[in-house]
Each structure stands twice: as structure tokens, then as C-alpha cells.
Amino acid sequence: MIREASILKKYLDFFCARANTFIAVRAWNVDAGAMGLRDVVESAYRSQIDTFLAAPEVKALLEGACDRAEYDRFLEAVAKTHFASGQYLGFLYAVAPPSSIERVKHNLLEELGLDGDASGEAEAHGQLLEVLLEGAGLGDRIGPLHMLAAEVIRERADESILYGTLKEVGFSALIEISAFEWLLAHTASRIANALEAHRGIPRASLVWFTHHSEVDLRHAEEAVDTICDYAEHHRLSDDHAETLVDATLRENVFLRRYFSVRAAARAGGMIP
Numbered sequence: 001m002i003r004e005a006s007i008l009k010k011y012l013d014f015f016c017a018r019a020n021t022f023i024a025v026r027a028w029n030v031d032a033g034a035m036g037l038r039d040v041v042e043s044a045y046r047s048q049i050d051t052f053l054a055a056p057e058v059k060a061l062l063e064g065a066c067d068r069a070e071y072d073r074f075l076e077a078v079a080k081t082h083f084a085s086g087q088y089l090g091f092l093y094a095v096a097p098p099s100s101i102e103r104v105k106h107n108l109l110e111e112l113g114l115d116g117d118a119s120g121e122a123e124a125h126g127q128l129l130e131v132l133l134e135g136a137g138l139g140d141r142i143g144p145l146h147m148l149a150a151e152v153i154r155e156r157a158d159e160s161i162l163y164g165t166l167k168e169v170g171f172s173a174l175i176e177i178s179a180f181e182w183l184l185a186h187t188a189s190r191i192a193n194a195l196e197a198h199r200g201i202p203r204a205s206l207v208w209f210t211h212h213s214e215v216d217l218r219h220a221e222e223a224v225d226t227i228c229d230y231a232e233h234h235r236l237s238d239d240h241a242e243t244l245v246d247a248t249l250r251e252n253v254f255l256r257r258y259f260s261v262r263a264a265a266r267a268g269g270m271i272p
Contacts, residue, residue, distance in 0.1 A: 036238070037227070037228055037231055037238055037241050037242065038224055038227075038228055040241075040242050040245060041175070041178075041224055041227055041228075041245060042224060044245055044249050045178075045179055045182040045183075045220075048179060048182075048183070048249060048252055048253065048254060049182065049183055049186055049187065049254075051252045051255070051267050051268075052183065052187070052252060052254040052255060052267075053187065054267075055252075055255055055259070055263060055266075055267050057255070057259045057263050058255075058259075061074060061191070061194055061198075062190055062191070062194045063194075063198075064194065064197065064198035066198070068199070071136075071195070071198070071199040072136065072138060074258060074259070075132065075133065075136055075138060075195075076133075076138065076141060076145060077257065077258045077259065078129070078132075078258060079129045079132070079133055079141075079142075079145045079149075080145050080148045080149050080152065081149075081180075081257045081258065082125065082126075082129060082149075082180075082208075083126055083129060083145060083146050083149035084149040084150065084152065084153050085111050085125060085126075085177075086108065086111045086112050086124075086125075086126065087153060088173065088177055089104065089107055089108040089111050089177070090108060091170070091173060092104050092108075092170070092173060092174055092177065093105055093108050095166065095167070095170035095230075096226070096230070097226075097229045097230050097232070097233030097234070098233070099229045099233065100225065100226040100229040100230065103222050103225070103226055104226060107219065107222075110125075111124065111125050112124050112125075113125070113127065125208065125211075128207050128208035128211065129208050130142050131204075131205050131207060131208070132201070132205055132206065132207075132208045132209075133145070134205065135201045135202050135204070135205020135206070136195075136199065136201050136205070162247070163244075167234040167236070168236075168244060170230070170234075171227075171230055171231065171234070171236065171241065171244050172244055172247065172248045174223075174226065174227055174230055175227065175244065175245055175248040175249065176248050176249075176253055177223075178220075178223035178224070178226070178227060179249065179253055179254070180253075180254070181212075181219045181220045181223050182220045182223070183254050184209075184212035184213065185212070185213065185217045185219070185220040186220075188209040188210065188212040188213035189209070189210065189213040191209055192206040192209035192210050192213070195209070250268075251264045251265065251267075251268045251270075252264045252267050252268065255267055
């Protein structure tokens, strides 16, 4: 079996060698020149979510057509992806424009369970992920998954930077991180219902999903405000910003993180 790391390198090389085609392969197939950055970003996110929900892996998960091992792999991928969310948000806080810094700071503190909730019972989102894994009978995987999440950050720090400046790296990170807020705002309830019905996870253990379905509708809108503020503050032209959106979302980031590089490549028509 071809290792996923090899597949990822293959497609990264493919896209890097053809960087001038990023705009031409927009998934949402609209005339971006007639759109503002906000419209371009929101359209891209909607396209990513539509592609995610249309993928056979996601349909099987939502419809109860997965076996226990497949549900468990999904849960582990979610945990591995989001255990390090506080660190990613910390990076965004470091590069946030002045007009958005309070929004980003609030999101970071909420992620860490330090948002000063009036109830005094706020929990770090990483703890909610641990509750999810415990409820699924995967408590023994918590430690290894924290280590895998840390390894992902190390690997990303080792990667060659595709962009010329830190402002572009920050913009790309902001685009991808905000994409997950959009996804969870629109799909977390459905996923939680499927996990309860088909995987037998108690509702009380699904708070990580149900919480995101409640708060990320607001976060999703605020995220696009921050993206527009960032582009203006760092003087990214519309064309340059749109090219960075294309590059960041060149394949489905949700399928890549939650399922596999192969699933993302198949959804993008790169492999059968």
C-alpha cells in the first residue's frame, strides 16, 4: 500500500510545479474578478462543505454504513486534527491585525477554556475531545493522539514555505483554520447525531461537536471579518489574496484531515 505521506508529497509537488494554475482550478467555478474577497472566501467554504458532504466516506458515516473501526478512525483523526488547535490560534493571535485582535484573542481563550464564561465552568476544547474519546471507549488513545498532534506541528514547521513572507503564511493559516469553523457550524450537529445513533456514543460525550454547532455559526461569520481585516491590514491585493485562498483550498482540507489524502484527491478528481 502506498503510504499517505508519499501521496501527499506527490500532490504537493504536482501543485507547486503548477502554481500558476491555482486560479484556473477554482472549485466553485465563478468569475472571482466580479466578487469581493468576502464573497470569494464564503463561496470557497461552501464548495468545500458541499464536497465534504458528497464524499462517500462522509455519506457512509452519516448514514450508519461504517463499521466500528471506521468510526474510530474518524474520531481519532478529529482528535489528532484539533488537539493542537490552541497552538494554531496562538499563531493567528501573533499575526492578527489590530482591528481583529480581540476576536482572535477571545477564540483563543475559549479554546483553552479561559474565556471567563459567567458559569465559571468553561472547559478547554481539548478536554472535550478527551471526553469524546472516553465516551467512545478510546481513552487509551488519548496520550498517543496528543503525541501525533504534536508531531503534525513539528512536520509542518519542517516543511518548506511555499510563500515569500510571513504575512502570506499567516493568511493561509487563517483561511484553513477558519474553514473548519465553517464546516463545524454547518455539519457538527449531523455528525453528533450519527455518532450517537450509529456508533452508540452517549450524548453527554458529544459536547465537542454540539458545542461547535452552537457557537461556530457566530465564529464562522467573524472569521470572514478577520480574513478581510487581515488582507487589508497586510496590504494584500484582492488578486493576491484570492490566489492564496485557491492555494490553501486547492483540495478538500476536511477530507484530508478527517479521512485521508487519498479521499481528498479522489474528491478533487485527481485519482479515480
